[in-house]
Amino acid sequence: MPSGPLPSSEGDHLSAAKMGEIALLPPNLSPFVFFLLFAALQDLCTLDKFAVYGSPVVHQRDSIVTKETDNTLLSEISPNSAPQPLIPLLAPSPLVPFQNNSTPELSGKCILNLSATDSLMRITAVDCWASVAPFLANVICCPQLRATINILVGQSSKETGMLALDATHANYCLSDVQEILGSQGANYNLQKICLIRPSNLSEGSCPVKDTNEFESIVDSSQLLAACKKVDAVNECCSQICQNAILEAATKISLRDGGLPSSLSEHSSMMDDCRNVVLRWLSSRIDPLSANQVLRRISNCKVNEVCPLVFPDTKVVAEECGSVTRNHMACCNSMSNYVSHLQKQSFITNLQALDCATQLGLKLQKMNVTTDIFNFCHITLKDFSLQVGSQESGCLLPSLPSDATFDPSTGISFTCDLNDNIAAPWPSASLVPSSSCNKTVKMPALPAATSAQIGHGGREVKLQQLIIMLLAFMIFFI
Numbered sequence: 001m002p003s004g005p006l007p008s009s010e011g012d013h014l015s016a017a018k019m020g021e022i023a024l025l026p027p028n029l030s031p032f033v034f035f036l037l038f039a040a041l042q043d044l045c046t047l048d049k050f051a052v053y054g055s056p057v058v059h060q061r062d063s064i065v066t067k068e069t070d071n072t073l074l075s076e077i078s079p080n081s082a083p084q085p086l087i088p089l090l091a092p093s094p095l096v097p098f099q100n101n102s103t104p105e106l107s108g109k110c111i112l113n114l115s116a117t118d119s120l121m122r123i124t125a126v127d128c129w130a131s132v133a134p135f136l137a138n139v140i141c142c143p144q145l146r147a148t149i150n151i152l153v154g155q156s157s158k159e160t161g162m163l164a165l166d167a168t169h170a171n172y173c174l175s176d177v178q179e180i181l182g183s184q185g186a187n188y189n190l191q192k193i194c195l196i197r198p199s200n201l202s203e204g205s206c207p208v209k210d211t212n213e214f215e216s217i218v219d220s221s222q223l224l225a226a227c228k229k230v231d232a233v234n235e236c237c238s239q240i241c242q243n244a245i246l247e248a249a250t251k252i253s254l255r256d257g258g259l260p261s262s263l264s265e266h267s268s269m270m271d272d273c274r275n276v277v278l279r280w281l282s283s284r285i286d287p288l289s290a291n292q293v294l295r296r297i298s299n300c301k302v303n304e305v306c307p308l309v310f311p312d313t314k315v316v317a318e319e320c321g322s323v324t325r326n327h328m329a330c331c332n333s334m335s336n337y338v339s340h341l342q343k344q345s346f347i348t349n350l351q352a353l354d355c356a357t358q359l360g361l362k363l364q365k366m367n368v369t370t371d372i373f374n375f376c377h378i379t380l381k382d383f384s385l386q387v388g389s390q391e392s393g394c395l396l397p398s399l400p401s402d403a404t405f406d407p408s409t410g411i412s413f414t415c416d417l418n419d420n421i422a423a424p425w426p427s428a429s430l431v432p433s434s435s436c437n438k439t440v441k442m443p444a445l446p447a448a449t450s451a452q453i454g455h456g457g458r459e460v461k462l463q464q465l466i467i468m469l470l471a472f473m474i475f476f477i
Contacts, residue, residue: 107172163211163276249274349380
């Protein structure tokens with residue numbers, strides 16, 4: 001499959017090498033030794049802004065998640081291999097400082113205590129880093145941004161007694177949040193990327209926003225007991241916390257005793273009341289713990305649907321309707337179609353299952369009866385953004401994860417390039433099932449401690465150093 005477009009500075013390095021060849025290459029240096037030296041120097045100097053690098057280690061910001069995922073992934077999904085993970089590193093240009101901190105220009109009119117959640121804002125800024133935010137939006141960036149906003153309002157309610165902001169303050173605060181995140185390196189278009197509006201900080205159509213009123217309607221002790229600690233592995237299937245949130249949101253939505261006149265209005269009200277419930281929860285636990293809870297809850301919704309936009313499948317259906325006549329034409333058409341999907345975003349392994357099912361059903365409706373996923377060797381990786389020249393798709397973990405920042409190497413996030421699971425062709429007699437009932441065996445989620453990060457990075461540099469030393473040894477001998 002063709003890889004996603006990633007800039008390359010290979011030509012620049014090659015030109016520089018040619019320019020310095022006469023002055024730097026001694027007369028007794030053999031072409032083979034020069035090749036070794038040049039290769040090593042090229043590896044060490046290549047730091048293109050959007051180049052992608054890999055290292056066989058895993059880092060989870062949430063240490064609790066790491067411990068839980070050492071032995072289990074998701075219920076009903078058993079491991080069948082022990083893949084080596086890869087962490088794509090978006091390295092900075094050597095001419096431009098990677099640290100992008102600046103002084104934010106704040107309105108001075110936001111009533112939220114934005115400095116009280118500095119660590120949370122830093123996590124969000126990295127998750128929504130300028131260059132990667134559009135590609136991590138669905139899985140990492142936007143869930144983290146929404147959690148941050150709810151936690152900010154929830155923490156503020158401890159002082160104000162209100163679980164929502166009015167329209168004026170909501171506008172100022174959202175602008176200030178964006179400004180702070182942008183000053184720390186986040187994308188300045190997050191409102192557009194994540195569809196966040198000032199109304200996301202207000203009560204919207206929910207009739208309850210006062211903390212005392214909320215607690216008089218909802219069994220707050222039961223709600224807190226159900227959601228204070230959320231099981232990252234089992235919550236999506238057991239829905240212990242989600243059911244408690246739904247029950248609380250339903251109770252406060254019915255405070256006035258009436259129901260919205262339309263289904264869309266009812267859905268909108270429930271969403272707004274659900275946010276009020278999440279803010280109340282965020283006010284009862286510390287910000288980082290609240291962030292963990294909210295991310296784990298939202299993760300269930302993230303993995304439920306395929307976020308990709310499917311182009312028209314007409315050409316594929318025409319070429320693959322009778323694959324026995326022209327195998328090559330069918331697979332070429334399929335390869336070209338999938339290449340469009342690979343330019344959209346990074347997705348999780350469970351999302352990839354949903355995407356494969358959706359595409360398979362679309363093709364079946366157009367009278368494609370052959371399993372062309374198997375026929376053309378389409379795997380789950382082929383539905384996600386491709387990284388590097390190795391043409392390997394990056395599937396993110398199905399459990400909540402974050403991007404990480406290192407001043408020397410850049411932004412990194414965990415993915416797996418060895419997840420060679422064939423895309424399942426949907427059975428015409430079966431309705432697509434939820435992730436709790438999926439029978440496809442997924443690889444075990446790679447797990448490692450943060451202490452392994454440095455060792456992996458040193459391994460890569462050590463290999464390059466050995467090549468350089470070998471070249472110099474041969475030269476002097």
